[in-house]
Amino acid sequence: MTFTDDVLMAYADDELDTPTRAAVEAAMATDPEIGRRIAQHQALRGRIHSAFDKVLLEPVPARLLQAVRSEAPPHGGNNIVPLRMRGARRPAWPQWTAIAASLIVGVIAGRLVLAPSGTGPIVMRTGQVMASGTLADALSDQLAAHQAAAGPVSIGVSFRSKSGEYCRTFAWRQTSAMAGLACRAADGWRVRVVDGTQSAAAASGSYRQAASPMPPAVIAAVGALIAGEPLDAQAESAARARHWRP
Amino acid sequence: MVVTVVVRSRSMDSSGEDLRDHIIELLPRLRRFARSLARNAQDADDLVQITAERALAHAAQLRPDHSVAGWLFGILRNAWIDEGRSRRRRGLLLEPEDLAERVADPAAGADQELLCLQSALSQLPEEQRLAVALVLVEGFSYKEAAAIMGIPVGTLTSRLGRAREALQSLLSETPGAPS
Numbered sequence: 001m002t003f004t005d006d007v008l009m010a011y012a013d014d015e016l017d018t019p020t021r022a023a024v025e026a027a028m029a030t031d032p033e034i035g036r037r038i039a040q041h042q043a044l045r046g047r048i049h050s051a052f053d054k055v056l057l058e059p060v061p062a063r064l065l066q067a068v069r070s071e072a073p074p075h076g077g078n079n080i081v082p083l084r085m086r087g088a089r090r091p092a093w094p095q096w097t098a099i100a101a102s103l104i105v106g107v108i109a110g111r112l113v114l115a116p117s118g119t120g121p122i123v124m125r126t127g128q129v130m131a132s133g134t135l136a137d138a139l140s141d142q143l144a145a146h147q148a149a150a151g152p153v154s155i156g157v158s159f160r161s162k163s164g165e166y167c168r169t170f171a172w173r174q175t176s177a178m179a180g181l182a183c184r185a186a187d188g189w190r191v192r193v194v195d196g197t198q199s200a201a202a203a204s205g206s207y208r209q210a211a212s213p214m215p216p217a218v219i220a221a222v223g224a225l226i227a228g229e230p231l232d233a234q235a236e237s238a239a240r241a242r243h244w245r246p
Numbered sequence: 247m248v249v250t251v252v253v254r255s256r257s258m259d260s261s262g263e264d265l266r267d268h269i270i271e272l273l274p275r276l277r278r279f280a281r282s283l284a285r286n287a288q289d290a291d292d293l294v295q296i297t298a299e300r301a302l303a304h305a306a307q308l309r310p311d312h313s314v315a316g317w318l319f320g321i322l323r324n325a326w327i328d329e330g331r332s333r334r335r336r337g338l339l340l341e342p343e344d345l346a347e348r349v350a351d352p353a354a355g356a357d358q359e360l361l362c363l364q365s366a367l368s369q370l371p372e373e374q375r376l377a378v379a380l381v382l383v384e385g386f387s388y389k390e391a392a393a394i395m396g397i398p399v400g401t402l403t404s405r406l407g408r409a410r411e412a413l414q415s416l417l418s419e420t421p422g423a424p425s
Contacts, residue, residue: 006407013381015388044410044417048382051360055278061291064277067298068269128288 003027008034012041062163066224121172122191131170131182131189139168139182139189143240145233158236161225164246166239167192169218181221184244193221265305268314269298275315275384276322282367282379283326293329297322319384320394323376330372366416374409381406 003024010016011024028034121135131139138153147155156169156179167183180194195218231239269276276297280290300321301308308317367375373395380391381402392402 005411006403009407009410010388010403013388040414041410044413045382047417048363048378048413049385051357051363052278052282052383054357054360055281056274058274058277060273060277064273064291064295064298065270067295068266068273068302 003034005037008037009041012038012045062161063224121174122194125187128185128187129191129194130187131191135170135172135182136189139170139184140244141240143233143236145236157222157230158239159222159226159230160228160246162227164227166244166246167222167225169222179218181218181225183225192225193218265301265308265314269301269318272315272318273298276318279319279379279384280322280326282364282383283322283375285364285368289329293322293325296325296329300325313390316386316390316394319380319386320396323394327372362417366413369416370409370412374405374412377402377406378409378413 007016007020007024011021016024024034024038028038121131121133123130123132125132130136134152138151138155142151142153142155144155144158152172152174154171154173156171158166158168161167161183165183165185167181168189169179169181171179178194180191182189182191184190273294276294277290280293280297281287284290284293297318301318308314367378370378376395377391380386380394381388386394388399388402388406392399395402
């Protein structure tokens with residue numbers, strides 16, 4: 001008796017009714033090729049399943065829990081695309097805050113990262129948007145209380161996020177001015193939000209004088225992520241001494 | 247009449263809370279499913295977030311006889327398809343070097359086996375990839391997977407068969423392949 005490969009696949013997936021299953025098993029006894037093909041299907045299934053199973057062990061990101069628990073779920077959640085967030089139709093504050101943690105950077109980063117040089121302050125590494133070079137150094141070393149007024153990077157607030165990592169806001173005032181928020185991970189400073197719009201450019205010039213120097217997207221992201229109060233100068237210095245490890 | 251309204255609105259409130267609990271419970275599986283579709287973990291979690299938000303916004307569409315899991319996976323599937331279309335429209339970006347960089351960076355400690363499978367999956371047509379994601383990654387039955395994809399079981403089976411054949415040949419020369 002011969003079987004199509006779809007039947008053997010269904011056998012491997014335990015999808016056959018009892019009579020067909022019995023017929024396959026009877027045929028297997030006389031034709032080793034059938035058993036070999038079934039084993040192949042089972043091996044592929046097992047390989048795929050066990051590789052992706054590891055994802056179940058990862059901690060669920062706080063922003064997803066937050067999205068489920070937020071009291072007023074934003075309607076039209078399909079609009080959560082970074083470019084849209086930068087447009088005129090900005091959601092009201094509570095929804096904006098709730099989703100700010102997610103408004104990353106894929107597309108924004110695409111604009112910055114894929115610049116021909118490829119060596120800017122923000123780069124794509126292992127699927128993450130990371131601070132690099134001067135910006136990364138400033139995030140690691142620069143204290144808000146002691147920074148040169150004319151330096152390329154100005155650090156704003158530093159704080160612990162709800163998931164325990166250290167995050168810092170920054171303004172970058174080189175040819176392409178921008179402001180953003182980065183959080184310390186094992187592999188470096190992950191950029192969570194970047195705003196390269198005019199407000200950010202303006203902010204970079206008068207960063208510490210202005211009453212509300214950071215772009216709204218960055219402020220909202222701080223509000224969504226922060227646990228407790230921003231670090232004071234002493235806590236900031238202590239965190240730096242620990243290399244921003246939680 | 248008033249009583250009816252009150253009772254209904256109460257039951258909707260409580261089912262809203264139930265739905266949140268259901269979604270939270272399913273978040274790890276939704277993340278795994280999204281990871282088998284999207285290019286990287288960030289995009290995958292974006293899909294999960296869109297799914298949660300759409301589900302909460304459209305909770306009224308969930309009928310009592312629906313499986314919550316099937317409904318949520320269906321929303322995620324639609325979100326992924328929408329996202330793919332809009333990405334193609336924008337002509338973006340990030341895709342080729344994305345995977346290449348991750349594979350090329352051993353310092354990432356990335357799971358090479360997972361990357362290898364993701365890379366093979368990404369070469370399948372959308373509908374075959376969904377069949378693999380639902381049946382082989384998530385362990386849905388053919389019937390459940392077909393319902394989530396809105397296709398007959400026979401169509402699901404043939405897509406799954408073609409997908410497996412393609413994967414066998416894509417993976418046959420990589421380490422870890424079954425002998």
